[in-house]
Each structure stands twice: as C-alpha cells, then as structure tokens.
Amino acid sequence: MSEQTRDLSELISKQSKVSEDIDIDSDDLAIQKELKRLEAKRYSSDTLYRRWLAKWTAIVVTVWLVAVLLILLFNESYIHLAGNVLMVLLGTTTLNVLGLSYIVLRGHFQAGTR
Numbered sequence: 001m002s003e004q005t006r007d008l009s010e011l012i013s014k015q016s017k018v019s020e021d022i023d024i025d026s027d028d029l030a031i032q033k034e035l036k037r038l039e040a041k042r043y044s045s046d047t048l049y050r051r052w053l054a055k056w057t058a059i060v061v062t063v064w065l066v067a068v069l070l071i072l073l074f075n076e077s078y079i080h081l082a083g084n085v086l087m088v089l090l091g092t093t094t095l096n097v098l099g100l101s102y103i104v105l106r107g108h109f110q111a112g113t114r
Contacts (some may be wrong), residue, residue, distance in 0.1 A: 054105070065093070072086065
C-alpha cells in the first residue's frame with residue numbers, strides 16, 4: 001500500500017471515529033483540509049500517469065502499424081510471404097492494435113470513477 005493511500009485511510013478512519021452526536025459543521029477542519037490535499041495529490045499523479053500511458057499507447061500502436069506497412073510494401077521484392085500469411089498478419093495486427101488500445105485506455109479513462 002502506498003504512503004498516500006495509507007495516509008488517506010488513516011485520515012478517513014480518524015474522521016469516521018467522530019461521534020455521531022457532534023454537529024456536522026463541527027468536523028475537524030484540519031482533517032478535511034488534509035483529505036482534500038491528499039485527494040488533489042492523487043488526482044495530479046493519476047493525470048500524469050494517464051498522459052504517459054496515452055503517449056505510450058500511441059507510440060506502440062504507431063510503431064506496430066509502420067512495421068506491418070513495411071512488411072506489406074517489401075513483401076513482393078524482398079520478403080516473399082504467402083497471401084495466407086499476409087491475411088493472418090493483417091488480422092492479428094488489427095486485433096492487437098484494437099485490443100491494446102481498448103484494454104489499456106479503458107482501465108485508465110473510465111467515466112464516472114474517482
């Protein structure tokens with residue numbers, strides 16, 4: 001468990017121990033400020049990670065597609081792959097690109113989750 005998660009868990013547990021008889025407006029302001037600070041820090045790190053992941057996915061997909069394009073262009077003169085092999089290459093390339101993009105980006109750009 002990361003330090004941020006542990007700190008956030010401790011603060012939440014402290015806040016939940018507050019007696020139910022206490023007025024809602026009298027919660028400890030320091031705890032609320034710390035919760036907001038930790039939450040903002042977590043969102044900031046998530047945003048940086050999501051940006052890196054989006055760039056990484058775009059680069060991997062681009063490189064893979066360029067490699068397949070080069071195979072197709074140089075097949076007639078240098079590589080000499082059969083038609084069935086080319087069909088399988090294009091099919092698996094399509095599935096890999098779509099699958100990688102879907103799996104990676106779905107997990108990091110889900111709507112409505114925090």
